[in-house]
Amino acid sequence: DAGVTQSPTHLIKTRGQQVTLRCSPKSGHDTVSWYQQALGQGPQFIFQYYEEEERQRGNFPDRFSGHQFPNYSSELNVNALLLGDSALYLCASSWDSPKGIQYFGAGTRLSVL
């Protein structure tokens, strides 16, 4: 059983560019959440997708957007990249339940130069 998979593993972009990160959830999971983890800090919740809709959103600007596809996979898009967007971006999947445990992928390391 494949776990949560993310691509690419690493990415280097320059300021002002746009980036798309991808996530495939664990088999059987229907909910995908995205987190940003800055170096030396805990992950911060960006948003959560369920039934192809953004259900919850953390304190992130609308430069951060996402999408969920009918097969439950998801994309995170970031526009107008800033140096401060450099971080590890983690995708987590779960069942739709307030008590649903989230399982994480290995992350995409984004460096903005």
Next chain:
Amino acid sequence: GNSVTQMEGPVTLSEEAFLTINCTYTATGYPSLFWYVQYPGEGLQLLLKATKADDKGSNKGFEATYRKETTSFHLEKGSVQVSDSAVYFCALSGVKAAGNKLTFGGGTRVLVKP
């Protein structure tokens, strides 16, 4: 809002020493509590969880007890190994209206020396 506070690291120990990482939380209602571990260059792995007061989560020799009266979920291991060197994150979820999104503490780096 919801928050998690955990002791800052790094925590440096010798092999076979006792490990404690303190974690306290602020939340309304009855959250679920988690410890996740992150090994170098990797994502987060669920280490253990507890979903109600007085529950004890345990895994791989690690334990943590959900203490509602002190709003705490301290992580303990009786005898650490070099392979336990990692960053440990305390987190909560499941508070009403917040769904299962996770709120994390800042992480505690643990280094176990042989």
